[in-house]
Each structure stands twice: as structure tokens, then as C-alpha cells.
Amino acid sequence: MESGKISVIRPFYEQIPEGEPVWDADGLLLLPSFRDAHVHLDKAFPDNQWISRSRTASIFDQFRMEKELLSSIKSRQLELSKRTLDSMLACGTTEARIHVDIDPEIGLSHFENMLLLREEYSSHMSIELVAFPQQGLLRSNSVPYLREALIMGADAVGGVDPAGVDRNVERCLDNVFQLAVEFDAEIDLHLHDPGHLGVYTIEKMLDFTEMAGWRGKVAVSHAYCLGEVDAGVVHELAERMAEEQMTVITSVPIDSAMPPIEILISHGVSVDIGTDHTGLDAWTPYGDPDLLRRGRRLAEKLTWNDDSRMAFAFGLISPKRLELQVGAPADFVLVKALNPQHALAISPPRDLVCKRGVPVSGSQLKNSWVCEKEEQ
Numbered sequence: 001m002e003s004g005k006i007s008v009i010r011p012f013y014e015q016i017p018e019g020e021p022v023w024d025a026d027g028l029l030l031l032p033s034f035r036d037a038h039v040h041l042d043k044a045f046p047d048n049q050w051i052s053r054s055r056t057a058s059i060f061d062q063f064r065m066e067k068e069l070l071s072s073i074k075s076r077q078l079e080l081s082k083r084t085l086d087s088m089l090a091c092g093t094t095e096a097r098i099h100v101d102i103d104p105e106i107g108l109s110h111f112e113n114m115l116l117l118r119e120e121y122s123s124h125m126s127i128e129l130v131a132f133p134q135q136g137l138l139r140s141n142s143v144p145y146l147r148e149a150l151i152m153g154a155d156a157v158g159g160v161d162p163a164g165v166d167r168n169v170e171r172c173l174d175n176v177f178q179l180a181v182e183f184d185a186e187i188d189l190h191l192h193d194p195g196h197l198g199v200y201t202i203e204k205m206l207d208f209t210e211m212a213g214w215r216g217k218v219a220v221s222h223a224y225c226l227g228e229v230d231a232g233v234v235h236e237l238a239e240r241m242a243e244e245q246m247t248v249i250t251s252v253p254i255d256s257a258m259p260p261i262e263i264l265i266s267h268g269v270s271v272d273i274g275t276d277h278t279g280l281d282a283w284t285p286y287g288d289p290d291l292l293r294r295g296r297r298l299a300e301k302l303t304w305n306d307d308s309r310m311a312f313a314f315g316l317i318s319p320k321r322l323e324l325q326v327g328a329p330a331d332f333v334l335v336k337a338l339n340p341q342h343a344l345a346i347s348p349p350r351d352l353v354c355k356r357g358v359p360v361s362g363s364q365l366k367n368s369w370v371c372e373k374e375e376q
């Protein structure tokens with residue numbers, strides 16, 4: 001490795017030239033590290049404290065409950081977000097797209113914390129920040145706050161349910177796209193709206209994408225609706241989604257419908273995987289920061305039990321980097337496994353996690369080359 005990139009790959013039978021620095025991985029398997037395409041850091045609760053939640057009747061009850069619960073841990077938010085980031089790193093995640101709550105009440109306080117963390121972790125994790133109006137862009141009058149976040153350095157404009165929450169699909173999307181175009185930002189919308197209401201929203205997103213010339217810069221997260229309507233509808237929609245290069249991001253839900261990713265992929269639509277919930281939060285007590293386990297859930301759910309589809313599942317949690325190549329960033333994990341499929345099946349502990357060639361986490365961090373050098 002040189003300057004954070006892989007500079008040479010030697011076959012095992014080749015002698016390593018004398019004098020070259022060597023570290024013996026002792027039979028560990030090297031795998032590309034992971035990208036979490038959808039995660040929230042500002043919703044994490046302390047893991048040594050049970051937070052009681054009650055059942056909620058609507059998404060608005062849920063919003064209210066989350067706000068109350070989050071305000072009770074407000075003073076610890078930075079510390080808790082940091083802990084989440086560390087747990088993601090320990091699982092081998094070295095790239096993440098993070099949605100950050102913004103509304104008139106909390107203002108940009110969460111976003112300011114995330115900017116601090118992005119700076120602090122810049123050598124450990126590549127972080128994209130999405131300005132996310134959790135309470136609804138129009139519903140909570142958050143447009144000016146999102147604009148402020150974009151000025152401060154947000155990479156993408158977020159949103160949630162233009163129909164179900166904002167009650168006006170076109171007006172919501174008009175605002176989202178205007179902000180995106182003004183700041184040359186990407187778009188990533190949470191879409192939980194069901195069935196044909198969700199499909200209508202995606203169609204409108206595609207219209208706006210085409211009008212704004214925003215091809216390749218728009219993603220839809222969750223999109224449960226695609227798993228609820230007839231497959232024929234998805235086939236038709238997927239053609240246009242591929243044309244506009246819209247990405248679908250799923251957390252592989254097992255408690256709701258999931259977009260039929262095999263259909264989407266067959267039409268050339270990109271699919272990314274995110275964890276969404278990394279631990280105990282107001283939405284679920286079952287969050288998990290481990291993308292390898294998420295990839296396993298995907299493969300298991302879709303009964304991808306054969307080698308080639310398991311390798312494909314691995315490629316979804318580590319997009320574009322399945323093959324380590326000379327010149328590629330030296331972002332990788334070392335684990336006790338025989339091949340990527342085996343790693344997906346057993347989710348072994350991450351012995352070492354490296355970002356740009358530097359060990360940043362893992363159970364063997366203390367025995368890694370950097371620490372060895374420091375000791376000498």
C-alpha cells in the first residue's frame with residue numbers, strides 16, 4: 001500500500017523483495033470494507049439504559065414520541081453519535097450516508113454535531129450528510145433550515161413521504177428539487193407511503209428528475225410500495241428508474257414489504273443497502289450497525305443460497321469494490337473466513353478494519369502494523 005491506495009498485489013508464490021515492510025495477516029481473509037447507504041447517528045440511545053416506548057397509532061404519533069425521547073438525551077447526543085460511529089467502524093463500515101434531523105425546533109443543532117464528527121472521523125470514514133426534515137419538509141416549515149444546512153456543507157437534500165406527511169407531492173418535490181439544483185446537491189427521500197400512492201410519488205420524482213436534468217443524483221430510500229404493488233407495475237417503473245439512474249436504498253426490512261430488488265436489478269436500477277437503525281432507538285429496539293449481517297439477511301430473505309448470488313449480495317454491501325485492484329483505495333477488513341460467501345454466512349468478528357491503508361478498528365488493532373511501528 002502507498003498513499004492510502006493498493007500499490008501492488010503479489011501472488012503468494014512470489015518472493016517479497018527484501019526491505020519492504022511486511023505484516024503477516026496469518027491466514028486472515030481480506031475483504032473490501034462496507035458502505036452504509038442509509039443510517040442515522042442522531043437517534044441513538046444509550047445501550048445501557050432501556051428506553052420505554054409505547055405503541056403508536058400513526059407516523060405522526062411516532063414523530064412526537066421520538067422528539068420527546070430524543071430531547072431527554074439531547075445533552076449526550078454528540079457522545080452517543082460518536083459511539084454509534086465507533087460501532088459502525090468496528091463492523092467494517094468505512095463509508096456512510098448519514099441522514100441528519102433538521103426542523104425549526106432543533107434547528108441545525110444535530111447537523112452541527114454531525115459536521116464536527118465528519119471532521120473528526122475524516123481519516124476513518126467517508127461521510128455524506130443528508131439534510132433530513134424528519135417532521136416533514138412542508139409540514140414543519142423546514143425549507144429555510146435545509147437551505148442553511150446546504151450552505152454549511154450538506155451533500156444531499158432529504159425528505160419524507162411527500163404525500164403521507166407533507167400532503168402535497170408536487171409542492172414538496174418542487175421545494176426539494178429547487179434546493180438540490182440551487183446547491184448542486186443530491187436528493188435522497190424517505191418513502192414509506194404505501195402501494196400506488198408511493199408509486200405515484202416515484203413517478204413524480206422521475207418527472208422532476210427529468211425536468212431538472214438531475215439524472216444519477218436522486219435516490220429513494222425504503223420504497224416499501226414497490227414490494228406491495230403488482231410486479232408488472234414495478235417492471236414498467238424500473239425501466240424509467242434505470243433511465244433516470246435513480247437509486248433504490250433498502251434496509252432489508254423483515255417487518256414490512258421490501259422492494260423486489262431482483263426485478264429492479266434486472267432492469268439496471270442500482271440498489272444500495274443501509275442499516276437505518278444501528279441500535280436501540282425510538283423506531284425499533286432491533287437496530288444493528290453490522291452490514292455483513294444485513295447482507296446475510298438479504299441473501300437469506302431472498303433465498304440466495306448459491307455462491308454466485310451470495311457474492312452478489314456481498315457486492316451490495318461493498319459496492320464497486322468487490323475486487324480489490326491496484327490503484328483502488330486500501331479500504332478493507334480482515335476476518336477469519338474462507339471467502340466472501342463464507343464471511344456472509346458466518347459474520348465473523350472483524351479482526352482489523354483499515355481505511356486508506358491505516359488500521360482504524362477491529363479486535364487486532366493493537367497488533368496491527370501501525371501500532372507495531374509505534375512500539376519500536
Ligand SMILES: [Zn+2]
Nearest residue numbers: 040099190276
Ligand atoms: Zn431513515
